[in-house]
Amino acid sequence: MRFAAETRPEGVSSLTADVLVEAMPWIKNVTGKTIVIKYGGAAMVDAQLRADVMADIVLLKIIGVNPVIVHGGGKAINAAMEKSELPVEFVDGQRVTTEAAMDIVRTVLTGKVNQELVQAMNEHGNLAVGLSGADAGTVIAEQLDPKLGRVGKVTAVNTQLIDNLVNADFIPMIASIAMGEDGGCFNVNADVVAGHVAAAIGAHKVVFLSDVDGLYEDFNDKGTLISRMTIDDANQMIAEGAISTGMIPKLKSCVYALASGVERAHMINGTTPHALLLELLTDKGIGTMVTGYDELAEAASQPLGNFAAKLVDRSN
Numbered sequence: 001m002r003f004a005a006e007t008r009p010e011g012v013s014s015l016t017a018d019v020l021v022e023a024m025p026w027i028k029n030v031t032g033k034t035i036v037i038k039y040g041g042a043a044m045v046d047a048q049l050r051a052d053v054m055a056d057i058v059l060l061k062i063i064g065v066n067p068v069i070v071h072g073g074g075k076a077i078n079a080a081m082e083k084s085e086l087p088v089e090f091v092d093g094q095r096v097t098t099e100a101a102m103d104i105v106r107t108v109l110t111g112k113v114n115q116e117l118v119q120a121m122n123e124h125g126n127l128a129v130g131l132s133g134a135d136a137g138t139v140i141a142e143q144l145d146p147k148l149g150r151v152g153k154v155t156a157v158n159t160q161l162i163d164n165l166v167n168a169d170f171i172p173m174i175a176s177i178a179m180g181e182d183g184g185c186f187n188v189n190a191d192v193v194a195g196h197v198a199a200a201i202g203a204h205k206v207v208f209l210s211d212v213d214g215l216y217e218d219f220n221d222k223g224t225l226i227s228r229m230t231i232d233d234a235n236q237m238i239a240e241g242a243i244s245t246g247m248i249p250k251l252k253s254c255v256y257a258l259a260s261g262v263e264r265a266h267m268i269n270g271t272t273p274h275a276l277l278l279e280l281l282t283d284k285g286i287g288t289m290v291t292g293y294d295e296l297a298e299a300a301s302q303p304l305g306n307f308a309a310k311l312v313d314r315s316n
Contacts, residue, residue, distance in 0.1 A: 022282060022283055023281040023282065026280060026281040026282065027063050027064075027281060030060075030063075030064070030065050030204065030205075030280060030281075031063055031064030031065065032064050032066075033065065033066065033203075033204035033205075034065075034066040034067075034068060034166060034201060034202070034203045034204055035060070035065055035066070035067055035068070035203060035204055035205045035206070035207060035280075036067075036068045036069075036070060036194050036197055036198040036201070036203045036205070036206045036207070037057065037067055037068070037069050037070070037194075037206075037207045037209060037276070038070045038071070038190055038191055038193075038194035038206070038207065038208045038209060038250075038253075039053065039069055039070070039071045039117070039209050039270070040071060040072050040073075040074070040190055040209065040210050040270075041209070041210035041211035041212070041270055041271070042211040042270070042271050043209060043210075043211060043269075043270025043271050043275075044071065044073070044113075044117070044270070045075055045076075046271075049270065049271060050116070050117070050120050051120055051123070052273065052274070053209070053270055053276065054117070054120045054121045054123070054124070055124065056274055056275075056276045056277050057069070057121070057171065057276065058121070058124045058125075058127065059277065060276065060277075060280070061127065061171060066166045067171050068162060068166065068171070068172050068174070068197065068198075068201065068203070069117070069128075069171065069172065069173045069174065070174045070176060070190055070193050070194040070197055071109075071113065071114070071117060071173070071174070071175060071176065071190055072109070072113075072175075072176050072189070072190030073108055073109050073112075073113035073175075074095070076108050076109075076112060076113050077095070077104065077105055077108050077109070080104050080107070080108045081101060081104055084100075084104060086098075086100060086101055086104065091147060091148060092245070093245040093246060093248065093249070094144070094145075094148050094151050094189065095148075095151065095187060096147070096148055096149055096151075097148065097149045097150040097151050097186075097187045098149045098150070099149070099150065101149070101150070101187075102149070102150040102184075102185060102186075102187060105150075105177065105187045106132075106177055106185060109132065109175040109176065109177055110130075110132050110175050110177065113175065114130040114131075114132070114173060114175045115130060117130070117173050118130040118173055121171060121173065127170060127171050128170070128171045128172075128173045129165050129170045129171070129172055129173065130173045130175075131161070131172065131173070131174055131175070132174065132175040132176075132177040133174060133175065133176060133177050133178045133179065133188065133193060134177050134178060134179040134185050135161065136158065136160065136161040137158050137179050138157065138158050138159075138161050138162065138174070138179075139154060139156075139157055139158075139174075139176075139177075139178040139179065139188065139193055139196070139197070140154070140155050140156040140157070140158070140178060140179055140180075140181060141153055141154050141155055141178035141179070141180060141181070141186040141188055142155050142180065142181045142182075142186075143180075143182075143186070144186075150180075150184065150185070150186050150187055151186060151187050151188070152178045152180065152186025152187065152188040153188075154178060154188060154192060154193065154196045155181065157196050157197055157199075157200035157201075159200050159201050162174075162197070162201055163201065166201075174193070174197065176188050176189065176190035176192075176193040178193070189249050191208060191249040191250045191252075191253045192249055192252075192253055194206055194208065194253060195252075195253025195254065195256045195257045196253075196256065198257045198260075198262050199256060199257050199260030199261065199262060200260075202261065202262075203257070203262050204262070204263055204264075205262065205263060205264045205265065205266065205280075206253070206254070206257045206262055206264075206265045206266070207265075207266045207267075207268065207276065207279070207280070208250045208253070208254070208265070208266065208267045208268070209268055209269075209270040209275065209276070210250070210267070210268075210269065210270060211269060211270065211271050212246075212247070212267070212269055213225055213268075213269045213272075213286075213287060214226060214227075214267045214268060214269070214286075214287035214288030215229070215237075215243065215247060215250075215251065215267055215288040217242070219244050225288070226288045227284075227285070227288065227289070228288070228289050228290075228291070229288065229289075229290050229291075230290070230291060230292065231254075231255055231258045231259065231290060231291070231292040233290075234251050234254060234255050234290055235255060237251065238251060238252060238255070247267075250267055251267075251290075253265075254267070254290045255290075258290065258291070258292035259292065262292075263291070263292075264289055264290065264291050265289070265290040265291075266279050266280075266285075266287055266288065266289050266290070267287050267288045267290075268285075268286060268287030268288075269286070269287065272286060275287070
């Protein structure tokens with residue numbers, strides 16, 4: 001027998017209950033829907049951060065979300081190339097990928113990074129299935145630019161394998177390698193793959209998880225972090241060249257996904273504890289949200305699950 005004075009010496013705080021009540025309408029909004037999460041940056045490299053992010057994704061799965069993960073692995077690729085004494089070269093933010101470099105990219109992304117993420121996820125149960133975009137011809141690409149070598153531009157996404165895994169309640173973990181129209185494989189920017197996958201499977205949201213807090217109007221002024229913007233705002237910033245090189249593929253992928261019917265896109269910092277939950281399940285969020293819909297005319301991009309369809313919003 002234990003007494004309350006021993007287990008709750010300072011009484012019972014209502015803070016936890018307040019957080020759960022705040023989360024409830026957001027949980028109702030996402031349950032039964034698919035969310036594509038592009039996973040990268042320091043949150044993927046650090047083992048503890050990786051474990052924490054995987055736990056948050058499992059929690060989203062428990063509350064009824066269908067997560068689909070897309071990842072790259074730039075730092076691991078750099079380390080492997082340096083070990084093999086191959087040059088690490090970038091042009092306009094894109095990795096120059098020779099045939100020799102492509103072999104390393106495939107080995108690192110599918111054999112190391114992907115399996116590390118699957119293992120971290122499967123600490124919670126047999127949930128994750130690792131694959132690359134080349135498996136079952138899921139992501140098809142053509143050469144983006146001859147000067148970049150085996151760097152690809154996505155031309156098609158075949159959704160059958162992803163759909164089958166989601167319908168079987170698995171969490172797909174997709175490395176950003178594509179099958180080439182020429183029969184080989186291409187290295188494709190993971191942000192780009194995430195945007196195309198989200199569009200193809202009719203995702204409710206796409207989330208870009210990196211080690212940057214979000215999109216800044218002026219990156220040198222941390223007071224200019226943008227909380228919310230529209231697809232028109234995003235297009236204007238791209239046209240004016242008002243964003244840093246590393247954010248260009250993320251913002252362009254946001255625009256592509258939104259223009260294809262994805263309801264919202266988010267850019268958040270995965271090194272912030274529980275960033276996914278804070279952005280998706282709280283009133284204020286923590287990163288940058290991009291939407292292509294007027295707030296008063298939003299519509300769900302796909303059917304709710306059976307239980308979610310029974311829920312009603314009586315807040316108005």
